[in-house]
Amino acid sequence: MPEEQVPHRLSPVALLSFIQDQVTNWTIPIIFGLISLIPLTVQHLIPAWLAWVIAIAVGIVLLLGPLEKYFSLWYLFKRDALMINTGLILQDVTDISYDRITGFSTRQPWYMRPFHTVILTLTIESQTDEDDNFTLPGIPEAQLGAVVKRLAIKSPVTTRSKSINQPTYLIHPMELWRYAMTSPSFLFILAIIALVTSRLSHPVRAWMMTFLSRYMGTIGTTLALLMSLGIFLVVYVVATLTMVSRYYGFRLEKRETMMITTRGFFRRKSVQIPLDQIVAIRVKRPLIRRIRHMASVQLIVADQTRQRTHTVLIMPVISGLELPLFLTNFFPEIPFQRVKQIPVDRQTLGCNVRNVVIAGMLVMIPLVMLNGLWGLLSAILFAFLVPSAILRGRHTNVQLLNDRLIVTQTTRWLTTEQEFYPKANIHQLETIHTAFSNRQMADLVIYLETSGRPVRRIFRYLPKPTVDDVRRWYEE
Structure with a gap:
């Protein structure tokens, strides 16, 4: 048969x-x-x-x-x-x-x-x-x-395409450990532990307080600090080892019609990404990795089955010096050398900080007057949002690379994201003028083309000449 x-x-x-x-x-x-x-x-x-x-x-x-x-x-x-x-x-x-x-x-x-x-x-x-x-x-x-x-x-392959060297990348063990040790995933685990601890029954909490009250003074304080530090270290080590096992042996390979990633220690996972479904390329830099001059590379892929987009990690971590070479090998159509360091626009920075300060004061002052605990929590949240707004104002910009590509940059939750969009994948452009910005500022909204509903990307308080240049580039 x-x-x-x-x-x-x-x-x-x-x-x-x-x-x-x-x-x-x-x-x-x-x-x-x-x-x-x-x-x-x-x-x-x-x-x-x-x-x-x-x-x-x-x-x-x-x-x-x-x-x-x-x-x-x-x-x-x-x-x-x-x-x-x-x-x-x-x-x-x-x-x-x-x-x-x-x-x-x-x-x-x-x-x-x-x-x-x-x-x-x-x-x-x-x-x-x-x-x-x-x-x-x-x-x-x-x-x-x-x-x-x-x-x-x-998608048959021609004889010429077979002769071209297919780029391949295999992560170095040292880079893998650097990626795992700078991952903020352990903060999520700590949040779960804090939530579980807050839900403990009253007898358990009373027993813990009674146990610590017997050693009041220096011994009790030292014991509480050592217990907290021990929990933090255990969670950090577990999260680091989990990330290492997940991305162990990471391998990226580009073929004629798709990209293939393979990773995992206990469970090997291979993902095939068709090149014609790639909507945009994202370079992601969380705060800790940006300080250490490291970045991660992701692909925004159109999911035709669910009619939405999802991100696929194709480079867990790479040095800032090696990033241009990596993008040139796997995405030769991107002129990465043309990406410039744009000076900080003071009006963009001021508008972002102003909005956070006004919203924070409107929420924090009533909570402080009503309840001291909620006021303290709102003050802590306010202290976190102000640096985030400063970083967003400093790193929000848009650049035109050539007649086919545009690169955007912004910061979300202390993470700087740089995204490369081909003009062919942009479904629509919008310009928004708000009452809280002057006439020289505008918001730029980009809708990415997908198989379902277009994906929306918004960049607030950009200089109006920059927004006008983007609109002329898109209309050409």
Whole structure:
């Protein structure tokens, strides 16, 4: 029988993936069930054997779904479509034309690595807002070549393009550690810990206060500070190791029609990005990395399935000196050497700071008068927003690189974002004059072209001559 007529079944390791998804979906019901069942067992309201029977029944129910998916699913590579069969009782056969497959991604959890299998996710072109992604776990790595071969039929490669060197980048371990150690993700974990601590029951908090009150004075203060510092260090180390494992072995490769990123230690993940779906290129510099002259590079990609855009990280961290070379290799159409350091416009800076000060005073003064605690929190927030407004006013600007490209820069939440937009991907331009700015200032709104609703980017309080130059550039 020809190879294209032989159905393929999933590897037995795919059953672990189905079980993992099932347990993930049932996590919250299981937790609430245990919270309800354990007190009843401890108080002897139900016998222990009945609790075990309930637990075994729940385990059997959890296994039925994965078993049914594993034994019923098979797939077949036909000449013009991919056939997928699912269901035992209600059998469902789906034919996916290769022309509708806009991209695919692969993930390799740690338990699949010894068996050389991956989780394949196909992105299907759709005219609706529904997510038409098909996931096939347990696909042998050797069969991925068949998928790439079918996708290559839609965009044949000429002999000349094959001879061109394809740029490839592999992250250095030292750069990976620098990226992980400067990531602000640990602040999110600290916020979760603070939220959980605030929700502790009154007896637990009373016990903690009683414990510390026995060691009042220097010992109690030192103990509290050491506990806080210990929690901070543990969270920081865990967050750093998590980021290292997530982007371990990061590799970026540009081919004729797409970019491919591969990363991960415990779970290898590969993402294919079609070049024709790239809307813009973003260079991101959080405050800590900007001080250390580092940056990250992202792509703004149009998601045709969900009719929106999403960002894909293609460079976790790179030195500011190596950034022009990296962009030149992977995006030769961008004249990065023409990007200039624009002097700070005093009116742009003043308008941004003025708005934050006025809004902060209107909110902070009533809260201080009504409640001292809320007033203190509003003052802390105000002290954070003022530096953010200063940075936004200092780094907000727009530059014209050539007749096809424009670069914008602004700061959001202490993070400077520099974005490169091709004129072909700009759907619409708007100019807004507000009552809070003089006639020499204007807001520039850029709508990016996507498969669904255009994405909006707004840049406030720009000099009017700059905005007029952008409008003339767009109308030409």
